[in-house]
Amino acid sequence: MAQSLLDSMPGASTGTVVVTDHLNFWGGKRVKPRQESKAEAVFEPATGRVLCQMFPCGAEEVDEAIRSAHAAYLKWSTLAGMERARVMLEAARIIRERREKIAKLEVINNGKSITEALVDIDVAWQCIEYYAGLAGTLSGQHIQLPGGAFAYTRREPLGVCVGIGAWNYPFQIAAWKSAPALACGNAMVFKPSPMTPVTAVILAEIYKEAGMPDGLFCVVQGGAETGTLLCHHPTVAKVSFTGSVPTGKKVMEMSSKGVKQVTLELGGKSPLIIFKDCELENAVKGALMANFLTQGQVCCNGTRVFVQREIMPQFLEEVVKRTKVIPVGDPLLDGTRMGALISKPHLEKVLGFVTQAKKEGAKVLCGGDAFVPSDPKLKEGYFMSPCVLVCIVFYIQSFSPGTENCRDNMTCVKEEIFGPVMSVLPFDTEEEVIRRANNTTFGLASGVFTRDISRAHRVAANLEAGTCFINNYNISPVEVPFGGYKMSGFGRENGQVTIEYYSQLKTVVVEMGDVESLF
Numbered sequence: 001m002a003q004s005l006l007d008s009m010p011g012a013s014t015g016t017v018v019v020t021d022h023l024n025f026w027g028g029k030r031v032k033p034r035q036e037s038k039a040e041a042v043f044e045p046a047t048g049r050v051l052c053q054m055f056p057c058g059a060e061e062v063d064e065a066i067r068s069a070h071a072a073y074l075k076w077s078t079l080a081g082m083e084r085a086r087v088m089l090e091a092a093r094i095i096r097e098r099r100e101k102i103a104k105l106e107v108i109n110n111g112k113s114i115t116e117a118l119v120d121i122d123v124a125w126q127c128i129e130y131y132a133g134l135a136g137t138l139s140g141q142h143i144q145l146p147g148g149a150f151a152y153t154r155r156e157p158l159g160v161c162v163g164i165g166a167w168n169y170p171f172q173i174a175a176w177k178s179a180p181a182l183a184c185g186n187a188m189v190f191k192p193s194p195m196t197p198v199t200a201v202i203l204a205e206i207y208k209e210a211g212m213p214d215g216l217f218c219v220v221q222g223g224a225e226t227g228t229l230l231c232h233h234p235t236v237a238k239v240s241f242t243g244s245v246p247t248g249k250k251v252m253e254m255s256s257k258g259v260k261q262v263t264l265e266l267g268g269k270s271p272l273i274i275f276k277d278c279e280l281e282n283a284v285k286g287a288l289m290a291n292f293l294t295q296g297q298v299c300c301n302g303t304r305v306f307v308q309r310e311i312m313p314q315f316l317e318e319v320v321k322r323t324k325v326i327p328v329g330d331p332l333l334d335g336t337r338m339g340a341l342i343s344k345p346h347l348e349k350v351l352g353f354v355t356q357a358k359k360e361g362a363k364v365l366c367g368g369d370a371f372v373p374s375d376p377k378l379k380e381g382y383f384m385s386p387c388v389l390v391c392i393v394f395y396i397q398s399f400s401p402g403t404e405n406c407r408d409n410m411t412c413v414k415e416e417i418f419g420p421v422m423s424v425l426p427f428d429t430e431e432e433v434i435r436r437a438n439n440t441t442f443g444l445a446s447g448v449f450t451r452d453i454s455r456a457h458r459v460a461a462n463l464e465a466g467t468c469f470i471n472n473y474n475i476s477p478v479e480v481p482f483g484g485y486k487m488s489g490f491g492r493e494n495g496q497v498t499i500e501y502y503s504q505l506k507t508v509v510v511e512m513g514d515v516e517s518l519f
């Protein structure tokens, strides 16, 4: 069925696709929803049109999906790593072959530009390929003990893992969670965001087509209620969650009841520090990459841009000049660089942050307004113009003039906006900027632009964040671990280390002589 949906993609344009296929998947097939009365409309962000209905799964459906995943796990986990790798490589090949069609569907459901969606799909198959490569390398240790006795360790899967995804990278998040899970011999039940239910089920079909046992990767649709059922289910061994901090806390609390392992990939308010000795053009490009991918709806975005005072005028001039010419519009057109935000309420929330920033004394240097493209079919879309705020408060009574705190206390500098809004702040010294950069409860990412190699590594070592980009931003190859410090979460996705988050170690102790009993 997905093939028929994907087959309609080459000719598809914004405003033309309607998805009527069932979006649940377990037991090796799409499953008709049972709670039709609970339907929720899913919108195409670029047009505001209804794309499909999302029917949340109830307790019976969640249980059925988990039982189907468990049955598949019993088969899959007995295969050798190399056997699992072959199937995963075939899945990666199929995704690569259908990348344009999957990317188009992702754009229609999410609103991001086709240029970015193609990269997301490429990252997804690369991730599956990477973990296929690791599947055959999973091994334990051999430990020699006195008297010829020995012990060895086995790296074993956890069982049925749950993946819960956010709406900003729907297909990629499903791949980032499932690839390491399946490589280790687990099964996964994945719940996409209710706002982007469409493409995870395509991944499920591709996994099946590649040769995975029925049920190995299941998709259940729904929101908080369905997520709660998944976190409480006794058969589930682990929950890997991507989303906001408040929901992450709930997931952790629910999972703790069943002593389930948890990975939390949460929000951020990451600092990007630009020193006066930087290569300015690269720093400007880095700041744009740090703020405007996926309409700014990226967890690791460097939204607090600290610029050393001496280069502030040049930096602002260049960053504003380039922000003003970002082509915003139909996300399916090759020339578009910024599409639509995920929903109308989210767009209003982001615009509200800009209004609040103005009230608190920030200056809007460009953008920050709702944007209506000239194409009539996009009139109801959720577009806004990318915004640069400069957060310098001189003589506002409610703040202490002349101190750094007054700027850093603005709402736009403290809270995750999750939209195309860059806040620029001046700084003077390295010591000061590190203190201010770390003055947040988040710790997902960070960045530094400088030509001074010692300073770059010193700053990277002192920033409290899971990632520090030196002289670039938002580069995350699948070989490199990704995850947060502080309230941005724990556990990692990507890289070799993630194998540890989807497997457990068994120790086997072997006696070669007689038992020496104390009794």
Ligand SMILES: NC(=O)c1ccc[n+]([C@@H]2O[C@H](COP(=O)([O-])OP(=O)(O)OC[C@H]3O[C@@H](n4cnc5c(N)ncnc54)[C@H](O)[C@@H]3O)[C@@H](O)[C@H]2O)c1
Pocket: 164, 165, 166, 167, 168, 169, 191, 192, 193, 194, 222, 223, 224, 225, 226, 227, 228, 231, 242, 243, 244, 245, 247, 248, 250, 251, 264, 265, 266, 267, 268, 298, 299, 300, 416, 418, 444
């Ligand atoms: N660190 C990362 O890798 C990463 C990546 C993408 C997004 N994010 C973060 O995600 C947020 C935006 O995404 P969002 O709006 O989808 O987040 P969200 O927390 O609202 O929802 C995330 C997922 O959790 C589900 N959910 C909601 N309530 C639940 C509950 N009680 N139990 C179980 N599941 C529940 C949702 O249906 C959705 O699938 C931002 O804060 C962003 O920074 C983080």
Ligand SMILES: C[N+](C)(C)CCCC=O
Pocket: 168, 169, 293, 297, 298, 299, 300, 474, 475, 476
């Ligand atoms: C691929 N990026 C741009 C690093 C985003 C990772 C997922 C975060 O929202």
